[in-house]
Amino acid sequence: MASSILSDCSSCATSRLLPLRRALHPPTPRFRPSPGPAPLPRRPLLAAATPLPLLPRARRMAALAAAASSADPATVLADASAKIIDGKLVAKQIREEVGVEIARMKDAIGVVPGLAVILVGSRKDSQTYVRNKKRACDAVGIKSYEVNLPEDASEYEVIKHIATFNDDPSVHGILVQLPLPRHMNDENILNAVSIEKDVDGFHPVNIGRLAMQGRDPFFVPCTPKGCMELLHRSGVEIKGKRAVVIGRSNIVGTPAALLLQKANATVSIVHSKTKNPEEITRQADIIIAAVGVANLVRGSWIKPGAAIIDVGINPVDDPASPRGYRLVGDVCFEEASKVAGAITPVPGGVGPMTIAMLLSNTLDSAKRIHKFK
Amino acid sequence: MASSILSDCSSCATSRLLPLRRALHPPTPRFRPSPGPAPLPRRPLLAAATPLPLLPRARRMAALAAAASSADPATVLADASAKIIDGKLVAKQIREEVGVEIARMKDAIGVVPGLAVILVGSRKDSQTYVRNKKRACDAVGIKSYEVNLPEDASEYEVIKHIATFNDDPSVHGILVQLPLPRHMNDENILNAVSIEKDVDGFHPVNIGRLAMQGRDPFFVPCTPKGCMELLHRSGVEIKGKRAVVIGRSNIVGTPAALLLQKANATVSIVHSKTKNPEEITRQADIIIAAVGVANLVRGSWIKPGAAIIDVGINPVDDPASPRGYRLVGDVCFEEASKVAGAITPVPGGVGPMTIAMLLSNTLDSAKRIHKFK
Incomplete structure (x- = not known):
């Protein structure tokens, strides 16, 4: 069974x-599964005829209870x-907390955090993620800015848009949706984002500061930050x-x-x-x-x-x-x-958690830039 | 025994x-020794009455052989x-290799690598290290530049000298001798060194690139680079x-x-x-x-x-x-x-190995700046 x-x-x-x-989690080196993990001890009383949801x-x-209705309850436990x-629940809590803080900042100093997203090409999955990010921004009160460039746009064009957002005081976070088309050099493009607006936290300075004792990054990359938040909470x-x-x-x-x-x-x-x-x-x-x-x-x-x-x-x-x-x-x-x-x-x-942390990073950025505590 | x-x-x-x-290896967090490591098994034949050199x-x-002259040789082995x-030997080899490369570059393109060292204050140990570095540079044909500032110099003065060396094309490496006086912020000063001349490799960008897959730092910090070189060789x-x-x-x-x-x-x-x-x-x-x-x-x-x-x-x-x-x-x-x-x-x-790697980093920098292979 x-x-x-x-x-x-x-x-x-x-x-x-x-x-x-690939879009959710850009390619990581493939892991070579070990040659057959040791089989688990058989569990005689767990009668799951179909895979569990x-x-x-x-x-x-x-x-589990239904599957093991004739079983010893202690074994089932x-x-x-x-x-x-429950990541959904924690992410919801965080989005709510971010929303409250954004309202507080707007009331106090009239500033609304802004997030700019640059999308190159027309990958359906990337379009979905950008749309989801925009929705999440709207829900908490972050103003979103979007640039859509065609698949054959040049690196120069992307960097030009990044530079514009770097200089725009209403933008506090800049995100380049990955993966980029193959003819582009990710490193050149990501490095063009001002480290003060690098809400993805992918800039080497951010990673370096994360690695170093006594230093703190401007931003922590969203997914690992989400992992830590789940552990803490x-x-x-x-x-x-x-x-x-x-x-x-x-x-x-x-x-x-x-x-x-x-x-x-x-x-x-x-x-x-x-x-x-x-x-x-x-x-x-x-x-x-x-x-x-x-x-x-x-x-x-x-x-x-x-x-x-x-x-x-x-x-x-x-x-x-x-x-x-x-x-x-x-x-x-x-x-x-x-x-x-x-x-x-x-x-x-x-x-x-990833989008929740992106919202949190964008809020943090706006707070830092406007020295709002 | x-x-x-x-x-x-x-x-x-x-x-x-x-x-x-402190000067050799600036302070690291103190390690709390574990509560008494397990004693080693007694070795009956190793008759070392005094600590071994x-x-x-x-x-x-x-x-060992003398100490165990009456012992079973197999046990001694x-x-x-x-x-x-033997780090001394490996470091000597590296210094020689660096010297040969410097001579080759000088012959080919007329460039001599330059290393600038900034020393603040009058710590005897720091003075000794700076002197040793200068000697090691001289021995391999690196031109050294030195700035000595008084203990009460300002952060601004140090950064001004760094900026001058950043702009000086005859300087390929800049090193600020640590520790700095307490009134100075190490981070501000080290970050002022151009990452292309950061032969110490302490800039967060260098550490970030070291941490990241598919990126390489401009320079690897000298002591860890020396450790790796010892393992490789x-x-x-x-x-x-x-x-x-x-x-x-x-x-x-x-x-x-x-x-x-x-x-x-x-x-x-x-x-x-x-x-x-x-x-x-x-x-x-x-x-x-x-x-x-x-x-x-x-x-x-x-x-x-x-x-x-x-x-x-x-x-x-x-x-x-x-x-x-x-x-x-x-x-x-x-x-x-x-x-x-x-x-x-x-x-x-x-x-x-540390100074040998500093020489090697300075040579690498000059090669990179002058595109010499």
């Missing part, structure tokens, strides 16, 4: 990576002990804890590791060249998985009670779904949630 | 930290198996290996960890808030110790065969020495050299 769950999480070998992933705790618990970290202690970050992309893994280190965790970074990643991961009190490989982290990789933040959003084939696929994380939720102390679901975990 | 060695390495509790250390392999082996990484494989960096200073620990990570090691950073540092360190194939605590890393912390780079230079009381103290590393050499596969001595390990 448990094998149906195992085979669900074993689907990484057949996972279908859709363009969606990856959903908030209440529904998952209900499903032991099988689903992790606290589910879930009451997970970080100082003195062992933390493992899986993946070392510039956008998530590396800054997440630097943030955990700044918060005084003892950090190890696991990547595609790591031998026995499960051995290292099993020592961690905190795991941030950001590698883009569906269900890579199995239950056997996890120390009992660990807190798990799953950044991966990987579409895998699912004939039962109307879309033909469904989204899963880098962590095998079904297995991990039985071992971990706390875990984010996918979707509904880190995903909603 | 082994107890005399143990008590030698146990002297960290009474170590006397002289100003020397911290010296190149040949002399150490001779001392087993007790001293580490290859000694000793034939230590880094890719896929477990590495632990002890200490996370901006000057050594943090950039060393970033360099190991760039070289595809799986890196963990151990620091003052780490619980059970010996447990993590014992998993490492490569250890870089840069924490400034005499003899912190004991034999029991080390995985057999590991490569150890000891950055610490800590003076400890030694009534037997004419100076009343002697220098030891962060690693208990006597114990570690019996377990490790390779180890740097203190002194004579990493120390000589």
Whole structure:
């Protein structure tokens, strides 16, 4: 019976990576899955004939209870002990807090934060993200500015628009939607954004200041900042804890590791060249998985009670779904949630936090520029 | 008998930290030694009545052989198996290579690299370091420029001199001798150095680029670069290996960890808030110790065969020495050299590499500015 769950999480070998992933989390080096993780001990009483939905705790618990209606309830509880970290809820709280602060600033000094987004080309997914960001800005009272350039625009044109926004006092944050067309050099373009308006936090000065003791970045990249916020708001202690970050992309893994280190965790970074990643991961009190490989982290990789933040959003084939696929994380939720102390679901975990943190960074920028406390 | 060695390495509790250390390796957060490392197994045949000298392999082996003249030779070999990484020799080789390249560049395009050093105040140790740097420059054909400012100089004055050197085409590297007087803000001053001439590699942009995938810093900080060079030239494989960096200073620990990570090691950073540092360190194939605590890393912390780079230079009381103290590393050499596969001595390990790397960075800068290959 448990094998149906195992085979669900074993689907990484057949996972279908859709363009969606690239836009949500730009390409990270592919992780080479270890040669077959050790199988989990069989769990005789968990009668899940169909894969369990990856959903908030209440529904998952209900499903588990239904699936195990003839089972010993104690076993069912032991099988689903992790606290589910509800990213949707936390992101909503943050958006509300940002909205309140924006209203306070507007009342006090008449300033409204402004966020400029530059979109090059006509990728459907990028257009969706830009639209979502605009909506999120509207909802909290951030004024958004948008520039749409054709796919064949030149690097010079993009940089010219960035320069205009750099000089515009009503713009406090500038964001270039990634990925950029292939003929453009991301580095040249991202470096053109003034570090005081780099709300994405991708500028090397921001990353350098994040890495250094006694320095603080102007902005922390949104997704890793969201991971930390989820840990903090879930009451997970970080100082003195062992933390493992899986993946070392510039956008998530590396800054997440630097943030955990700044918060005084003892950090190890696991990547595609790591031998026995499960051995290292099993020592961690905190795991941030950001590698883009569906269900890579199995239950056997996890120390009992660990807190798990799953950044991966990987579409895998699912004939039962109307879309033909469904989204899963880098962590095998079904297995991990039985071992971990706390875990984010996918979707509904880190995903909603990224935009919330972008709003928060834009507010912070406006406050800093206008010296508003 | 082994107890005399143990008590030698146990002297960290009474170590006397002289100003020397501060200048060599500016203050790093103090490491709280773990509550008593596990004692090493007794080694019945190592009859070292006096502490062994911290010296190149040949002399150490001779001392060991003499000490164990009545012992089973196999045991003696087993007790001293580490290859000694001779930093003096490697630094000499590098200085020679730099000298050859400088001569080639001068012949080809008539350019001589220039290094400017700014010294504020009259600390004896800083004066000594500046003098040593000047001598080393002279020896390889780098033209050195020096500015000496009084202790009460203003930040503005220092920055004005930096600006002059930034604009001077005959200067390819600028170095501000640390520590600066207390009334100055290190960050403001170091940030004033053009990143193209920041041969110390301390600018956040350099650290950021070091941290990021697909980016390279203009310069790598000299001491961590020296550590990597020692590993490379000793034939230590880094890719896929477990590495632990002890200490996370901006000057050594943090950039060393970033360099190991760039070289595809799986890196963990151990620091003052780490619980059970010996447990993590014992998993490492490569250890870089840069924490400034005499003899912190004991034999029991080390995985057999590991490569150890000891950055610490800590003076400890030694009534037997004419100076009343002697220098030891962060690693208990006597114990570690019996377990490790390779180890740097203190002194004579990493120390000589720092200036060699400064010369190398200055040469690289001149080559880059003049597009000389």
